[in-house]
Amino acid sequence: MTDWPCALYLEKGHLFQGLGFGAQCSSGGEVVFNTGMTGYQEIFTDPSYYKQIVTLTYPHLGNTGINPDDVESDRLHLSAVVAREYVSRPSNWRSTMPLHTYLSEAGIPGISEIDTRELTRTLRDEGAQRGVVFPTLGVTDVVKRAKELLEEVPSMEGLELVSVVSCKQKYEFAPEIPSPKGTFVVVDYGVKRNILRNIKKRGYRAWVVPYNTSFEDILALKPAAVMLANGPGDPGEVDAFVIDQIRKMIGKVPLFAICMGHQLLARALGVSTFKLKFGHHGINHPVKDMRTGEILITSQNHGFAVNREELEKKNDITLSHLNLNDMTVQGFTSEKLKLLSAQFHPEAGPGPSDGSSLFDNFVKGFLE
Numbered sequence: 001m002t003d004w005p006c007a008l009y010l011e012k013g014h015l016f017q018g019l020g021f022g023a024q025c026s027s028g029g030e031v032v033f034n035t036g037m038t039g040y041q042e043i044f045t046d047p048s049y050y051k052q053i054v055t056l057t058y059p060h061l062g063n064t065g066i067n068p069d070d071v072e073s074d075r076l077h078l079s080a081v082v083a084r085e086y087v088s089r090p091s092n093w094r095s096t097m098p099l100h101t102y103l104s105e106a107g108i109p110g111i112s113e114i115d116t117r118e119l120t121r122t123l124r125d126e127g128a129q130r131g132v133v134f135p136t137l138g139v140t141d142v143v144k145r146a147k148e149l150l151e152e153v154p155s156m157e158g159l160e161l162v163s164v165v166s167c168k169q170k171y172e173f174a175p176e177i178p179s180p181k182g183t184f185v186v187v188d189y190g191v192k193r194n195i196l197r198n199i200k201k202r203g204y205r206a207w208v209v210p211y212n213t214s215f216e217d218i219l220a221l222k223p224a225a226v227m228l229a230n231g232p233g234d235p236g237e238v239d240a241f242v243i244d245q246i247r248k249m250i251g252k253v254p255l256f257a258i259c260m261g262h263q264l265l266a267r268a269l270g271v272s273t274f275k276l277k278f279g280h281h282g283i284n285h286p287v288k289d290m291r292t293g294e295i296l297i298t299s300q301n302h303g304f305a306v307n308r309e310e311l312e313k314k315n316d317i318t319l320s321h322l323n324l325n326d327m328t329v330q331g332f333t334s335e336k337l338k339l340l341s342a343q344f345h346p347e348a349g350p351g352p353s354d355g356s357s358l359f360d361n362f363v364k365g366f367l368e
Contacts, residue, residue, distance in 0.1 A: 002088050002100050005137045006111045008053075009146030011130040011153075014122055017142070018113035021086050022103030026134035028153030029053045029079030032303070033120045035282035038064075039350020040099070044078055044108075045071045046349075047165040047190030048259060048301045050232040051156065053131050054281075055082040057120055061112070062087035065095025066102045072192040072349055076106040077165065077232075080133040082119065086112035109133050127277040128303060130155060156303060157275045161233030162242075162260065165190040166211035170221075173199075173206040180205040182224030182367065187211060189238075189260045190231030194349035198359050199227065212241060215248040224367055225254040228261025230345065235263035235273045235304055243268050250337055254366040256359075257341040259302055262331070265341050266306040269314060276328070279303035280344075283351030286324040287331075287344055295324070298344035299351025305329060305343065331358075338366045 006020030010031060033055040034043060040061060043054060061083035081103065090098050103110055111133050123129070132149040139145050166188045173186075173196040181203040186196065188208050199206045207221050211231075218226060226249055246268035249255055257265040263273050280300040287296045306329040312319055321331030321342065331342045340362045346355035 001104055002086065004135055006109070006133065007136045007142055007146065008082060008111050008114060008131060008133050009143070009150065010122070011150055012126055015143060015146065016111075016114045016119060017136065018111045020109060020111055020135055021088070021100040022081065022110040023107045024135050025107065025109055026132060026149050027053070027080045027109050028130065028132040028149060030128050030156040030303070031055065031082075031123060031131035032128050032279055032281050033057055033116075033123055035284055036350060037283075039283060041066055041070045042072050042350040044076050044081070045073050046192055046301060047073050047077045048230050048232050049078040050161050050165050050190065051159065052078050052232075053080040053082060053133060054078050055116055055119055055123070057116055059084040059116070060087055061085070062090055062099040064092040065090030066097050066099055067094040068096060069094070072194060076103070076108055078108065080108060081110035082114055082116065082133070083110065083112045084114060084116045086110065123278050128156070128279055157234055158237055159233050160237035160239070162189045162211050162231045162238050165231060167208055168210060170207060170209040170213070173208055175205070177203070177205060183207060183221060184225050184227050185209060185218050185221050185223040186227040186229055187213065187218070187261070189229050189264070191229035192345070192347060192349055194347040195227065195229060195258065198347050198356065202359060202363050212239065213245070215245045218245075218249070219253075223253055225256060225362070228255060228257035228265055230259035230261060232260070234275075235260060235267060238264060250339065254362070255339040255341075256362045257339070258347070259343060259345060262341040262343050263304055263306060265339065266311065269317065271310045271314065272307045273304045274307060276303055276305055280323065283348070285344065287355075288322050288324055290320055290322060291318070296354040297352045298355050299348045300344045302343060335365075340366070
């Protein structure tokens, strides 16, 4: 379904009117912008975007359609999509359906014909904020209707979402791997499949367990290492039990943490997190490896960051990576405690593969 009157309203009073595509319904969430030029299918199926309305800054959306291979989870997780121009007839040999059909089947609305440059500037100046996308056909007072819908949308700060997106029982990913070198236990805060693919690619089995699995149950799987995966929401609101289990692991088993896992590992080390003004969402973020001077172009998706001042006071912890746009913490490591942590996504999906060497560094440094 496409081309019905539709609107996007931000909590600070900005109204954008355009044309709808996908599901003809209303939906609310935190409005963010993503600067990637490609990879929208991976973005939409990344659990880290749960409860977010994603604005694509690249002007065209839908050109490559949808295929069954480029998914990062078993369903779409975002609340709504915002685009400048929607292409309803895709042209790509891998496409099996248009994007609007995919969104419609998942119950997710999209809005196009929006000035995404103006919207992005607004979010950069004022910060990410609550918003709603809704059909306006027959609505006499659009702003009044928007405000009514907005009352039901919670703020991302203070919102715990890990428990919603995590698996409910453990499972093994791609168990057919021959002669595995060992087992990674992946704690699922909203894991992307490309993390699991990267583990398998390096010759390890991957057992995925729910976010609140106890340290004792993790040890029962005899892990060579534990992966603390990505996920949505405010890391400061994740249950204290979860933090306690991570704290028990530190120094006992090699730990590799990504995105939400990185933030929760920092909390387990006694380091706080904070809300970024508009977050980092895209596939072109420059990150400096502080140990080698190498610059990585990275894929990122997060709205919170680790407190750098507190982190640098920790014994046995080395600040390893910094974001060159705003100098926020992008990674830390410890040889003594056998841990490696990254705020960005070394598995990409979508994005460049510059950061994939972290998987090799972890395996060679702590497992071989």
